[in-house]
Amino acid sequence: MTRPAALQVTTPTDRELMMTRVFDAPPGMVFDALTTPDLMKRWLLGPPGWTMPVCEVDLRVGGKYRYVWQKADGRKMGMGGTFKEIVPPSRIVATEMYEDYWTGGETLVTTELVETRGKTTLRTTVRYASREARDAAIQMGATKGLEASYDRLEELLKA
Amino acid sequence: MKPSGYALDATFAALADPTRRAILARLADGEATVTELATPFDMSQPAISKHLKVLERAGLITRSRDAQRRPRKLEPRPLADATDWIERYRRIWETNFKRLDAVLQELKNKQKKAVDALLEDVKPKPKKRRFK
Numbered sequence: 654m655t656r657p658a659a660l661q662v663t664t665p666t667d668r669e670l671m672m673t674r675v676f677d678a679p680p681g682m683v684f685d686a687l688t689t690p691d692l693m694k695r696w697l698l699g700p701p702g703w704t705m706p707v708c709e710v711d712l713r714v715g716g717k718y719r720y721v722w723q724k725a726d727g728r729k730m731g732m733g734g735t736f737k738e739i740v741p742p743s744r745i746v747a748t749e750m751y752e753d754y755w756t757g758g759e760t761l762v763t764t765e766l767v768e769t770r771g772k773t774t775l776r777t778t779v780r781y782a783s784r785e786a787r788d789a790a791i792q793m794g795a796t797k798g799l800e801a802s803y804d805r806l807e808e809l810l811k812a
Numbered sequence: 813m814k815p816s817g818y819a820l821d822a823t824f825a826a827l828a829d830p831t832r833r834a835i836l837a838r839l840a841d842g843e844a845t846v847t848e849l850a851t852p853f854d855m856s857q858p859a860i861s862k863h864l865k866v867l868e869r870a871g872l873i874t875r876s877r878d879a880q881r882r883p884r885k886l887e888p889r890p891l892a893d894a895t896d897w898i899e900r901y902r903r904i905w906e907t908n909f910k911r912l913d914a915v916l917q918e919l920k921n922k923q924k925k926a927v928d929a930l931l932e933d934v935k936p937k938p939k940k941r942r943f944k
Contacts, residue, residue: 660905662901664824664827664828664898665828666824666828667824667825667828668824672901678916678917678919682919682923683912683916686919692915695911696908696909696912696914696915697908698908698911699907699908700903700907790897
């Protein structure tokens, strides 16, 4: 039996966050699911309770994309950016910027898909423009108790 | 507590190295001497000491009072801000990716059905022949 590899999140440099996850599907299929609005609206939703009423993707170099998420209480969050590189089915580079609150500017998101025996390793690297931008992202959510973080520390360190 | 940028820089620089992450993971289980820390790695003690210095400067580890053994121990607080942020990020994407698994499974099923239908079409049909 194959169990999908757990999501790993690491910080390769002081301004980058890297996510790695294996999917049990070929890269072409994963690439489609990452870039086709009808499919994206079904999974790119974040925490429970949010929907994605706007998902526009102009999938070409220089093309723009825009996402808006909405909660039942009316709260909205928008995000958008520009595609810098598109190499189906193995690579996407795009800028990313949130609309509603300051996050210190644009981040550059590099998405890489690598095939291994019919499965796809998806690696996403988020690069913050500056230390200030990264710190703003860190401060966006409330800091949880030390204990909760400490409990997960081991898992993080072993990643 | 508001995380200070410079402190976080040191934290991230420390976490960027797999050996240093492994050292911190080991220290999360309890304090250890340099010799004990060097044992699982194929590294000289000076090389390990170098990593320990980086971790010490970042405030991630300290030396215990025991002057003879000078064991290192983990200082969890500076890591808390960084791990908290990473954890929040991880939780959101874990949820997203589970849903993506389901979408991909559905795409695979659809593809299989289409391929099966196609194979059915090209399969030679049994011809009715009358033999005399």
